[in-house]
Amino acid sequence: MVWDYPNPFTLPAQPQVDDIDGLQHTNNAVYVQWCEKIGWAHSESLGLALADYQRLDRAMAIRRGEYDYLLPTGALEELTMATWLMATTSKLSMERRFQLVRNRDHATILRGRWDLVCIELSTGQPRRMPPEFCATYWPAGVVVSLPTSA
Template structure:
């Protein structure tokens, strides 16, 4: 796969009938749900699941999405979504990048960047990342430059 960066965390997606809008392709809002699914599965892979979030009274909440929709997805297509953690101040903020590819022809359908802020679950207010977040998300931190071919 022609990923934008090395060492992606990748999930498989199959475009379902419910993902299709009146124009006959996957609705833009569905892509956002795929971003969330990929980020959440990556967090779980890193050992930061909902149980850990609740134990620590912390979570990473989205504050901004930047999405470039590059091509359409259609019902029954198999896709792959990759994510990388590309920046973290190890206090409050963290950025992820995403790339969605259709393996059948190698076309990139989407590129996105999402900014997260650490919040205290009990209050909903921004709070410093606990050491578990710094360690867990830090192990996945990637350099910002693209991989060399």
């Protein structure tokens, strides 16, 4: 696969017959659900699950989501969803990116990104990330190198 960033966390994905809409392709809402699924799976693989969020009274909530739907897919196509956390040292926010690729030809189907903000679950108010979040999420962040000018 040709990924936008190195070392993706990936999961297989496959639209089911019920995921196909009136235009005869995978409904866009299905892709959004896959983003949520892989986001949680990635967080859990790093060591932070929903139970940890509840115990710490903190969560990373989506402040903004953007999705670029590039190509359609049909029922039972084999796909791979990837996600990355982007490098940050912010104690309040972070960014997660997504890429969905069709396995047979490696075409990118979707790109997405979330701007996430840390909130206190009990109040819903923005709060600094607890040390556990920083220790887990910061090292997992991808550093994007900018092109150098000649």
